[in-house]
Amino acid sequence: MSIKLNEKYVEKFVSKEELAAMQEEISRAADILDSRSGAGSDFLGWVDLPENYDKCEFAAIKEAAEKIKKSCDILVVIGIGGSYLGARAVIEFLKSPLYNNLKKDTPDIYYAGNSLSATALSELLSICEGKDICINVISKSGTTTEPAVAFRIFRNLLEEKYGKEGARERIFVTTDREKGTLKSFSDESGYKTFVVPDDVGGRFSVLTAVGLLPIAVAGIDIDKLMEGANTARLALCDKDIEKNDCYKYAAVRNILLRKGKVTEIFVSYEPYAQMFSEWWKQLYGESEGKDGKGIYPASAIFSTDLHSLGQYIQEGQRTIFETVLDVKDSMAEMPIPDDANNIDGLNFLSGKDLDFVNKNAMKGTLLAHMDGNVPNIVIELDKKDEHSLGYMIYFFEKACAVSGYTLGVNPFNQPGVEAYKKNMFALLGKPGYEEQKKALDERLK
Numbered sequence: 001m002s003i004k005l006n007e008k009y010v011e012k013f014v015s016k017e018e019l020a021a022m023q024e025e026i027s028r029a030a031d032i033l034d035s036r037s038g039a040g041s042d043f044l045g046w047v048d049l050p051e052n053y054d055k056c057e058f059a060a061i062k063e064a065a066e067k068i069k070k071s072c073d074i075l076v077v078i079g080i081g082g083s084y085l086g087a088r089a090v091i092e093f094l095k096s097p098l099y100n101n102l103k104k105d106t107p108d109i110y111y112a113g114n115s116l117s118a119t120a121l122s123e124l125l126s127i128c129e130g131k132d133i134c135i136n137v138i139s140k141s142g143t144t145t146e147p148a149v150a151f152r153i154f155r156n157l158l159e160e161k162y163g164k165e166g167a168r169e170r171i172f173v174t175t176d177r178e179k180g181t182l183k184s185f186s187d188e189s190g191y192k193t194f195v196v197p198d199d200v201g202g203r204f205s206v207l208t209a210v211g212l213l214p215i216a217v218a219g220i221d222i223d224k225l226m227e228g229a230n231t232a233r234l235a236l237c238d239k240d241i242e243k244n245d246c247y248k249y250a251a252v253r254n255i256l257l258r259k260g261k262v263t264e265i266f267v268s269y270e271p272y273a274q275m276f277s278e279w280w281k282q283l284y285g286e287s288e289g290k291d292g293k294g295i296y297p298a299s300a301i302f303s304t305d306l307h308s309l310g311q312y313i314q315e316g317q318r319t320i321f322e323t324v325l326d327v328k329d330s331m332a333e334m335p336i337p338d339d340a341n342n343i344d345g346l347n348f349l350s351g352k353d354l355d356f357v358n359k360n361a362m363k364g365t366l367l368a369h370m371d372g373n374v375p376n377i378v379i380e381l382d383k384k385d386e387h388s389l390g391y392m393i394y395f396f397e398k399a400c401a402v403s404g405y406t407l408g409v410n411p412f413n414q415p416g417v418e419a420y421k422k423n424m425f426a427l428l429g430k431p432g433y434e435e436q437k438k439a440l441d442e443r444l445k
């Protein structure tokens, strides 16, 4: 088991009886998932993916990753939401948030097409000046505005720099198997394409080519990542909450929601988990936030954010709970030096490792927040490696599906994402949106 749920800091808020009373609902939700009879069951490809993934595609991903490593200084990953968060989460978790600044024999990786910021894109273009570049465009629909705009710009750049022929060797596209303009355009242009399986939604797609190609380029062992996910797939099947921490997590968060805890803060004491938190937020926010239901997923990095959000968490509205990621083996060693003058009064820590201090900050905070009536679910991860991370990804995906069904929503759709797009297209004058534009212009007067 790579993951253990530690209940010590949540027991005060969720009794054994309440947990037992939740068993029936969780079993029902798990049955719905297992029998593929629930809403969104067309999108359950992620469930068996760690075992049933396309081995030929997997080999092609590794081959493309080697080609990219050899031919560029910078890989630009173009995608938004589920089309880039997973890759970035894994790369930053296992390598570093400072991956690009590390001494390494793999390309720098930058991310584009995840906003509409001209500033962000022009900064990236200037970073790319004089560098050899490859791009990986990732869009299941192929029509999402943010990545499509960035793709236009980087395609032009590559064609100017390398010519059409040369650019073709540097453009890698991950999109739908058959449908969509991006697929047909890529085939016509001779770009190497990878598949987003039909039955895997964006936020569940990190273990497909969507995530795996950039992850492999970063030099991460994708075999071990898949093995970890598969270990979780096999381990997290028991419907008994007391024997399955994945389902216990789903149960506890639903109990807390019913007690008015409407915000869940995903906490880590390691900055390398920042993007993992972003991935987790999309997974839970997009899966559960609908039909007027759901828990608002927030995140924090401690102890950093104890100096900004700490006050609110300790004493603000009592509508929050925390899910704390405790990575047991930090891997890094950083002994604290002695200071002859002890000017900061910290010589009692001389020779102690910084991770020991961090762990004690965590223990102290867990107790303080519990005393402040903030329930804390602690997720203990044994170590920071591919296998454990693959396990954790699957753990949260499966818990999310069961939690969503327990909540009574379709965890696999995202109808609400369309509303801003419709308004934006109307305001931008997209053909076919004339009536909406008039109405919106009126409202904006």
Ligand code: PA5
Binding pocket: 080, 081, 082, 083, 138, 139, 140, 141, 142, 143, 144, 147, 201, 202, 203, 204, 286, 414
């Ligand atoms: O999880 C999702 O479905 C979304 O976040 C999508 O991944 C995101 O909107 C990007 O869509 P697409 O891959 O079609 O460009």
